[in-house]
Amino acid sequence: MTPTLTISRLTKRFQAVEALKSVSLALEPGRRAALLGHNGAGKSTMMKIVLGLIPFDSGEVSVCGMAPGSPAARTQVAYLPENVAFHPALTGEEQLRHYLALRGESPRLATELLARVGLGHAARRRIGTYSKGMRQRVGLAQTLIGRPRLLVLDEPTSGLDPVSRRDFYDLLDGLAAEGTAILLSSHVLTEVEARTDRILILSGGELVAEGTLADLRTRAALPVGLSVRPAPGHAPALAAMFPEGVQGEDGLLRLGCSQPEKLPLLARIAALGSAVADLDVIPPSLEDIYSHFSRRDGQ
Amino acid sequence: MNRILATAAGEFRIAFRNRWVSIATGMMVLFALVLAAAGSAPTGDVGVDRLSVTVASLTSLAVYLVPLLALLMSFDAVAGEVERGTLPLLLTYPVSRLQILLGKLLAHLAILGLAVTLGYGAAALAAVWFDPGATAGLGALWRLIWSSVLLGATFLGTGYALSALARRPSGAAGLAIALWLVAVVLYDLALLALIVTDRGGAFTTQALPVALLANPADAFRVFNLSAAQAVSAAGGLGGAAGTIPLWQSSASLLLWPLAAIALAAAAFRKVTP
Numbered sequence: 088m089t090p091t092l093t094i095s096r097l098t099k100r101f102q103a104v105e106a107l108k109s110v111s112l113a114l115e116p117g118r119r120a121a122l123l124g125h126n127g128a129g130k131s132t133m134m135k136i137v138l139g140l141i142p143f144d145s146g147e148v149s150v151c152g153m154a155p156g157s158p159a160a161r162t163q164v165a166y167l168p169e170n171v172a173f174h175p176a177l178t179g180e181e182q183l184r185h186y187l188a189l190r191g192e193s194p195r196l197a198t199e200l201l202a203r204v205g206l207g208h209a210a211r212r213r214i215g216t217y218s219k220g221m222r223q224r225v226g227l228a229q230t231l232i233g234r235p236r237l238l239v240l241d242e243p244t245s246g247l248d249p250v251s252r253r254d255f256y257d258l259l260d261g262l263a264a265e266g267t268a269i270l271l272s273s274h275v276l277t278e279v280e281a282r283t284d285r286i287l288i289l290s291g292g293e294l295v296a297e298g299t300l301a302d303l304r305t306r307a308a309l310p311v312g313l314s315v316r317p318a319p320g321h322a323p324a325l326a327a328m329f330p331e332g333v334q335g336e337d338g339l340l341r342l343g344c345s346q347p348e349k350l351p352l353l354a355r356i357a358a359l360g361s362a363v364a365d366l367d368v369i370p371p372s373l374e375d376i377y378s379h380f381s382r383r384d385g386q
Numbered sequence: 387m388n389r390i391l392a393t394a395a396g397e398f399r400i401a402f403r404n405r406w407v408s409i410a411t412g413m414m415v416l417f418a419l420v421l422a423a424a425g426s427a428p429t430g431d432v433g434v435d436r437l438s439v440t441v442a443s444l445t446s447l448a449v450y451l452v453p454l455l456a457l458l459m460s461f462d463a464v465a466g467e468v469e470r471g472t473l474p475l476l477l478t479y480p481v482s483r484l485q486i487l488l489g490k491l492l493a494h495l496a497i498l499g500l501a502v503t504l505g506y507g508a509a510a511l512a513a514v515w516f517d518p519g520a521t522a523g524l525g526a527l528w529r530l531i532w533s534s535v536l537l538g539a540t541f542l543g544t545g546y547a548l549s550a551l552a553r554r555p556s557g558a559a560g561l562a563i564a565l566w567l568v569a570v571v572l573y574d575l576a577l578l579a580l581i582v583t584d585r586g587g588a589f590t591t592q593a594l595p596v597a598l599l600a601n602p603a604d605a606f607r608v609f610n611l612s613a614a615q616a617v618s619a620a621g622g623l624g625g626a627a628g629t630i631p632l633w634q635s636s637a638s639l640l641l642w643p644l645a646a647i648a649l650a651a652a653a654f655r656k657v658t659p
Binding site for chain 1: 395399477478480481482
C-alpha cells in the first residue's frame, strides 16, 4: 500500500538548535500513529512541517504523493492545532460554515458536523462563551470536513472529559476504517495505548523508538514488578527468603525481575503455600517504556 | 472566488458584531452633517450649486477620516489572527494568502463604502433640502464616493501590510497611527512649509505636483477638487489642484490601491505561523 505520509531523513534547525534530526517514517492509509515526546521534543515542529506551515532544511516529505503545504496537499489534509482558537465573535455554526466554504463543501453540513461532536445544542452560541472542551470539539468538527486522507492532531484530547475522549477515539476509529491515516500527539499515554496502531517516540529531535506497544515492551525489556503480601506472622521469613526484595511499610514485599525470570520466581513464591496471602504482578507501564526510550539519549 | 467571498462574509459578520459597521457609519454621518450645517452659510455668492460646495467640504473631511477608518479596521487583520492563534489552522486550508487578504479587503471596503455613502448621502440630502438646484452636484457626489472607496483601499492594504510586519496588534496599531499622522497630517504641513519658504520658485512649480501625486490622500483631494472645478472653494494645498491634469490624479488614485495590496501580500507571505 502506498503510504499517505512519507518522511525521510527530515532535518530542521532553528538557529543553533536542531529541532529534528534525520527523522524518517511512513504512515499507511487507515493507520493511527501516536507521536510521543517531552515538550520541545519536536512533535509540533514535525506536524507543522507535514502541514507545510514551516519550511525544513533537508530530507524529503511527501503528503499523498505531493509536496507538504501545496494547494493539492492541503485539500487532503486536516489539522487540529494544540490549543485550537477561533474568533470569539462567531458562533460555532458560523465558524464551521466558513471552514466548509473554504474546503468547497456545502455550508449546510455545519449543523450535522456539530451534532457529531456533541455540540448541536450550542451551535448558535458565540465561541467566546464556549468552554475549552467545547472549543476543542469545534476543532475536531472542522477536521471531519470532507474526507481528509491525512489527519494531523496536536494534543487532540486535551480539555476533553473522559467520556468525550472515548467518543473522540470512536470517531477516529471510524475515519481510520474508511482509510484516513492519522498522526496524533498526546500526553495521555493510557488512551494512546488502547486506541492507536503504532507508537513513535521523539526525543531531542530524534525518533528513538517506533513500533506497536508490544514491540516496544519487548525491546525495552524492563523489569516486571511483583508485590507479595505475606500471611500474618510470615513476613520475617519471607524477607529472609528474598533478600533482594524491599519490605514496604504497608507490609508488602516488593520484588523485581527480568521477563525470563518471571515464571521461575512465581513458581518459587507459589511453592510457599500458606505463607503468602496475596500476589500481584505489575508489568512495566507505558509510562515506564516511554521514559526508558526518551531518556536513552542522555536526557 | 468562492473562498474570497466566504472570507469576506465571515469578516463582515465579525466587523458587524464588533460594531465596526455602526461606528464607521455613525462617524461619517455625524461629521458630514456637522460639515453640511457649518458650510451652509457662505455659499450664496460662490456661483456654484450648494451640493458642489458641500462635496468640496466633504473632500477635506474624507482626506482625514477615510484613511483613519481604513487603518483602524485593517491593523488587526493579520496581527490579530496571529495573536488569537487562528492563523496556523487557517493556513492549512486550501485557500491562498492572497485570497485571505482579498476577502478581508472586500468586507472592509463594503463597510467603508456603506459608511461614506450614508455619510455623504446625509450631507447631500441636507444640501438638496435647502437648495433644489443642488442636484446638479450629484455627479461630484458620486465621484467623491468611489474615489473615497479607492482611497480607503489604499490605506486598508497598507494597514494589512503593517499588520503583517508588526505581528502584534499593539505594534500594528502604533504603526497605523504613525502612518496616518505622517501621510495625512505631517506630509501636508511639510509641503506648506516648503511652499512658504520657496516663494513660488522651482519647488512650487516643479516638485509640488509630483509630491501631491505621490501621496494617495493628496491625490484624492486634488482629483476631487479639480474634477469638480471647485478649486476656488477650497483653500490650502487644494489650491494647487488646478495645475495637475485630471488623468494624473486619477492614475495615482487607481495605482495606489494595487501597490498597497501587493505590499500587503508580500508582507503576509513572510509571516510564519
